[in-house]
Amino acid sequence: DTGVSQDPRHKITKRGQNVTFRCDPISEHNRLYWYRQTLGQGPEFLTYFQNEAQLEKSRLLSDRFSAERPKGSFSTLEIQRTEQGDSAMYLCASSLASGRTDTQYFGPGTRLTVL
């Protein structure tokens, strides 16, 4: 396994701009999760895919946020009209369903700074 990868690792943008992040999960993992982590806090769940289907979205995922996983492999997270409050680390995790258990493996994250 090459691990979960995320691109870019860092993104600086101006308020009002759109940004898109990419996550490549561990090969053959069918579940993919997005989390957001702000300074001094633990990660908070945003959304989750099983294969290409988006099965759950958090209330944190405002209308400006959209996530896709078009072919059940990589995923993108887009933030439109960024705000300074969007500044955070965006973490992706993937897992392979096995019975009732599910272990999530995290990528290195994308740190977003909105000026």
Added chain:
Amino acid sequence: AQSVTQPDIHITVSEGASLELRCNYSYGATPYLFWYVQSPGQGLQLLLKYFSGDTLVQGIKGFEAEFKRSQSSFNLRKPSVHWSDAAEYFCAVAPPLAGTALIFGKGTTLSVSS
């Protein structure tokens, strides 16, 4: 509501000393339990997990954790800390089902003094 409490925001331990990081959860049933470690600017690495069975769980890097149902706790321990263990540690819970979000505590920052 489900929640995870890590009572200690910051702990400093001498190198070679033992370590215990506390984690308490609030959940209706016995959840799945996890400990992750995060180095500065990095993602989270899984240290260990508990799904069922033996309540003492062994993980990577010499860490272990003990699930105590009566205390709703899942404390992380290491008998001898190394300087490279300095990082932030997160306890997380999930419902006993596959395919659900993790709920994280706010983390404990571990500093190691020489």
